Amino acid sequence: MARFRSLFHHFFSFLFFFFFFFFTTFVISLSSSNLESDFFITDSDSEVLLLHQDYSPPAPPPPPPHAPSVYCTDDLGGVGSLDTTCKIVADLNLTRDVYIAGKGNFYILPGVRFHCPILGCSIALNISGNFSLGEHSSIVAGNFELAAYSASFFSGSAVNTTGWAGDPPAQTSGTPQGVDGAGGGHGGRGASCVVEEGKLPEDIWGGDAYSWSSLQEPSSYGSKGGSTSKEVDYGGGGGGQVKLVIKELLEVNGSLLADGADGGTKGGGGSGGSIHIIAHKMTGGGRISACGGNGFGGGGGGRVAVDVFSRHDEPKIYVHGGISYGCPENAGAAGTLYDDVPRSLTVDNFNLSTDTETVLLEFPYQPLWTNVYIKNCARASVPLLWSRVQVQGQISLLCGGVLSFGLAHYATSEFELLAEELLMSESIIKVYGALRMTVKMFLMWNSKMLIDGGEDLTVATSWLEASNLVVLKESSVIHSNANLGVHGQGLLNLSGPGDKIQAQRLVLSLFYSINVGPGSVLRSPLEDASSYAITPKLYCEHQDCPIELLHPPEDCNVNSSLSFTLQICRVEDITVEGLIKGSVVHFNRARTISVQSSGIISASGMGCIGGVGRGNFLDNELPCELGSGSGNESSTDSTAGGGVIVMGSMEHPLSSLSVECAVSL
Ligand SMILES: *[C@@H]1O[C@H](CO)[C@@H](O)[C@H](O)[C@H]1NC(C)=O
Ligand SMILES: *[C@@H]1O[C@H](CO)[C@@H](O)[C@H](O)[C@H]1NC(C)=O
Ligand SMILES: *[C@@H]1O[C@H](CO)[C@@H](O)[C@H](O)[C@H]1NC(C)=O
Ligand SMILES: *[C@@H]1O[C@H](CO)[C@@H](O)[C@H](O)[C@H]1NC(C)=O
Ligand SMILES: *[C@@H]1O[C@H](CO)[C@@H](O)[C@H](O)[C@H]1NC(C)=O
Ligand SMILES: *[C@@H]1O[C@H](CO)[C@@H](O)[C@H](O)[C@H]1NC(C)=O
Ligand SMILES: *[C@@H]1O[C@H](CO)[C@@H](O)[C@H](O)[C@H]1NC(C)=O
Ligand SMILES: *[C@@H]1O[C@H](CO)[C@@H](O)[C@H](O)[C@H]1NC(C)=O
Numbered sequence: 001m002a003r004f005r006s007l008f009h010h011f012f013s014f015l016f017f018f019f020f021f022f023f024t025t026f027v028i029s030l031s032s033s034n035l036e037s038d039f040f041i042t043d044s045d046s047e048v049l050l051l052h053q054d055y056s057p058p059a060p061p062p063p064p065p066h067a068p069s070v071y072c073t074d075d076l077g078g079v080g081s082l083d084t085t086c087k088i089v090a091d092l093n094l095t096r097d098v099y100i101a102g103k104g105n106f107y108i109l110p111g112v113r114f115h116c117p118i119l120g121c122s123i124a125l126n127i128s129g130n131f132s133l134g135e136h137s138s139i140v141a142g143n144f145e146l147a148a149y150s151a152s153f154f155s156g157s158a159v160n161t162t163g164w165a166g167d168p169p170a171q172t173s174g175t176p177q178g179v180d181g182a183g184g185g186h187g188g189r190g191a192s193c194v195v196e197e198g199k200l201p202e203d204i205w206g207g208d209a210y211s212w213s214s215l216q217e218p219s220s221y222g223s224k225g226g227s228t229s230k231e232v233d234y235g236g237g238g239g240g241q242v243k244l245v246i247k248e249l250l251e252v253n254g255s256l257l258a259d260g261a262d263g264g265t266k267g268g269g270g271s272g273g274s275i276h277i278i279a280h281k282m283t284g285g286g287r288i289s290a291c292g293g294n295g296f297g298g299g300g301g302g303r304v305a306v307d308v309f310s311r312h313d314e315p316k317i318y319v320h321g322g323i324s325y326g327c328p329e330n331a332g333a334a335g336t337l338y339d340d341v342p343r344s345l346t347v348d349n350f351n352l353s354t355d356t357e358t359v360l361l362e363f364p365y366q367p368l369w370t371n372v373y374i375k376n377c378a379r380a381s382v383p384l385l386w387s388r389v390q391v392q393g394q395i396s397l398l399c400g401g402v403l404s405f406g407l408a409h410y411a412t413s414e415f416e417l418l419a420e421e422l423l424m425s426e427s428i429i430k431v432y433g434a435l436r437m438t439v440k441m442f443l444m445w446n447s448k449m450l451i452d453g454g455e456d457l458t459v460a461t462s463w464l465e466a467s468n469l470v471v472l473k474e475s476s477v478i479h480s481n482a483n484l485g486v487h488g489q490g491l492l493n494l495s496g497p498g499d500k501i502q503a504q505r506l507v508l509s510l511f512y513s514i515n516v517g518p519g520s521v522l523r524s525p526l527e528d529a530s531s532y533a534i535t536p537k538l539y540c541e542h543q544d545c546p547i548e549l550l551h552p553p554e555d556c557n558v559n560s561s562l563s564f565t566l567q568i569c570r571v572e573d574i575t576v577e578g579l580i581k582g583s584v585v586h587f588n589r590a591r592t593i594s595v596q597s598s599g600i601i602s603a604s605g606m607g608c609i610g611g612v613g614r615g616n617f618l619d620n621e622l623p624c625e626l627g628s629g630s631g632n633e634s635s636t637d638s639t640a641g642g643g644v645i646v647m648g649s650m651e652h653p654l655s656s657l658s659v660e661c662a663v664s665l
């Protein structure tokens with residue numbers, strides 16, 4: 001697998017250079033694609049392009065050394081000196097970048113405006129003493145960097161880089177092309193209000209994401225939003241950059257802002273910029289924000305990273321997308337918030353519903369991240385083929401979070417998800433291709449895992465392994481239109497009404513115990529089975545019993561050639577209070593099966609379709625034939641006969657079967 005992936009990697013890097021030229025063309029054609037509705041991504045070349053957007057451009061060259069420091073009195077009109085205490089007492093409009101260094105303190109007194117209103121203008125301070133920004137005073141610039149012993153941002157004060165971004169990194173496409181008024185992208189993609197036939201809402205976006213590889217130390221500007229006019233650029237500016245390196249205490253009662261600017265109703269919102277905070281301790285009730293700007297299409301959120309040894313919930317940190325005036329249900333995508341102390345990544349869209357995605361690329365191996373949270377309507381996607389999402393602790397999807405693997409219509413690859421726990425609450429995981437999941441605990445609360453195996457038979461089988469516990473609650477569903485194996489050493493509990501695991505072919509294996517609670521369902525094949533590429537073939541034509549029903553394979557494998565559709569393999573105890581339904585249901589090496597009064601194991605109407613000549617008599621002492629239906633197989637009004645339920649095998653008979661209610665054929 002690993003070798004395979006690295007092969008792919010090389011393949012892609014090769015293709016990337018090869019297609020770089022085409023890629024440029026691709027962006028241009030996308031921009032004009034609203035006019036040319038015949039532009040569809042159908043050939044594999046454009047697929048490669050789509051998948052190899054340049055999200056992680058090479059690191060920018062090191063910044064040029066700072067110019068010599070300015071003077072407190074002469075250059076800044078302040079009082080005192082930078083080696084003792086410099087106080088800024090009156091408003092100041094800077095006209096160029098400044099570097100302020102000294103061994104003393106630097107105070108901006110209350111109500112003072114210390115501004116450099118030029119795109120990308122940089123104010124850098126490196127002092128050995130303390131910094132303070134007084135009540136209701138403000139710093140406006142494109143880039144604000146501060147290194148100090150301690151720093152205080154009093155209430156009502158603001159470091160405001162909103163909309164003052166300089167140029168985003170080269171080779172990125174954060175600013176959307178065309179005149180759709182789409183939002184800019186950075187940590188998340190910008191929203192586009194365009195609707196295209198044949199494309200899913202998440203396949204359409206404005207500015208793209210970039211700088212994933214530096215999300216732990218973000219230092220990229222946000223991007224401008226698009227415009228709705230060819231003549232006038234209405235797009236909101238991108239968010240700037242803020243970097244604070246504080247040795248001791250950082251008190252934030254004011255605001256630290258790197259938001260994208262508002263594009264109004266005629267322009268897309270700019271994307272959020274970057275905020276990077278390193279401190280020993282942080283307190284205060286202020287606001288730290290690198291959100292997308294509002295606009296016709298909302299801008300994507302930016303990137304924030306905090307490395308603070310002692311930090312509580314405050315100040316609040318926001319990186320959500322901007323509101324889309326043109327399509328309110330589709331805000332800009334959330335940006336990324338990385339917390340370096342627990343090493344966790346949060347993607348949170350502040351309950352702004354969206355179809356626009358936050359792109360997750362390669363996860364680091366050394367060291368692994370601890371937790372990933374995707375919540376409050378954030379929509380994260382792992383678009384690159386053969387990707388692995390691995391963390392040491394939890395992956396949590398909460399409150400409308402969506403995580404998708406692969407791209408709709410390109411179910412050609414396998415994805416890996418590895419963690420200690422996968423927790424889902426009112427959220428969705430979508431997989432286009434196959435998933436290999438390895439966790440200890442998998443808990444679902446009113447959530448869905450939807451696996452679209454597509455038509456590629458080589459990646460048709462998904463494996464979900466949860467060694468200790470799998471619990472589905474409050475109408476949670478695991479659904480696959482291909483083969484699905486679920487295994488673990490502990491308990492699988494479908495707690496109650498609406499909880500379902502269904503697939504075209506389903507194998508549940510190795511659990512100590514499986515509980516199918518009242519109103520819950522295990523089912524395979526799917527209800528509209530024949531409409532999928534992977535359809536289990538029933539042995540309707542055979543005269544004998546398929547060998548694996550009498551002598552089942554030891555390995556609880558699942559593949560497309562096996563004749564059962566639903567197998568429960570090497571599970572000690574099975575309690576059925578809900579419904580188990582399949583064409584060929586096979587209990588292999590179970591110790592006890594207890595069917596409670598509300599429980600049903602059924603193969604009714606799941607046998608062969610068509611009537612004539614199908615009720616085979618077998619020269620076998622066991623009943624093994626599929627029931628036949630009535631009518632003509634190729635006509636729609638035909639009915640299916642009963643299926644087969646096999647419990648135990650010649651080698652491993654069942655030790656206990658208690659039936660209070662129905663086992664129906
Ligand atoms: C700074 O520029 C703003 C906007 O141009 C202006 O309103 C303000 O008076 C200027 N302040 C100073 C101190 O020059
Ligand atoms: C601040 O200046 C000192 C030298 O005076 C230097 O060692 C340090 O790296 C500087 N810090 C930043 C963040 O530029
Ligand atoms: C700087 O702030 C710290 C508190 O974080 C304080 O103990 C120290 O005295 C301050 N230094 C100066 C020179 O004011
Ligand atoms: C910040 O607010 C808290 C609570 O209102 C207050 O105790 C603290 O002194 C304030 N600090 C600054 C620097 O404004
Ligand atoms: C920051 O700047 C933006 C754009 O200039 C402005 O709309 C916003 O009100 C400012 N925020 C604060 C808190 O000063
Ligand atoms: C988002 O919605 C959830 C559930 O409706 C709520 O608990 C949470 O407080 C909301 N969060 C925000 C930021 O509005
Ligand atoms: C399964 O979940 C139901 C509902 O939460 C609970 O009552 C039951 O005890 C659980 N079953 C097992 C075997 O833990
Ligand atoms: C499917 O699994 C069975 C049992 O492990 C094995 O005998 C058979 O060869 C497999 N078929 C394919 C196509 O892998």
Ligand SMILES: *[C@@H]1O[C@H](CO)[C@@H](O)[C@H](O)[C@H]1NC(C)=O
Nearest residue numbers: 610611612631632633634635
């Ligand atoms: C089923 O119907 C098709 C046409 O709809 C016909 O060609 C075929 O002979 C019929 N088969 C049987 C077994 O009646």
